[in-house]
Amino acid sequence: MFGKLFKREDPGKQQAAQSAGAEVKSEKPREIHAAVGRELVVTYKEDPDWVWKLKQVQRPSEQGKDIRDFRVYDASVAAGRGVAVRNFESLDAHPELVLYHGWLNKKNNDVQLSAGAAQEQRTN
Template sequence: MGWKIWKKKSTGEEEPKAKLKKLSRPKDLPQSVGQYLVVELKKDPDWVWDLKAVVRPREEGKSLYNLRVFDKYQARLRKVEVKDYISLDGHPDLILFEGWFDKARDKVQLEEKSVPEHRAA
């Protein structure tokens, strides 16, 4: 038998797993992002606080995150299961806003992708 359970794998084989970080599931909008949408972009607060966000860390800093905002009801209607940031890659029509935010400095930069007209204030 060719079992080699006592041998360690070379470090080159384990490296790809170390680089893959588990992305977080959809969550409520961060406070600073919700405020930005309501105050700066003049969106309806009732609609904004129903939206969900998926984030992934940026390489530039610990408190910087890429962000995608989507409507969970639209995703459910289209039978799309949004698990994390990457799962929206195949469904760009569901992304309402995309950008980044700095959790430590409450700085937000978002680009409007596609917003239903009846939801804008």
């Protein structure tokens, strides 16, 4: 009776799919992570009002289960150019929209950031 309500994925199936080279699903755009925003404000001396308006897309990293690769972009600039950012891979075709990219350890909030193509153009 409750089998249909509480479906559980077989963990063996998930591991088999990942080890078979199945594509890893990236997540939809969201507000930037607090650790990423803090790094941008403190280390990169960005304007906090601007930073907290940015969006981030991420996907699981090959480095470990708690590590996420991410890209930071300005949603208003993407919308102005007619680019619909739905996931991490959406920005592959538009690297000029990526302000920052790097990885985030969600367990201990370690962040490694690098400037993207859009950020390099912005500072020049």
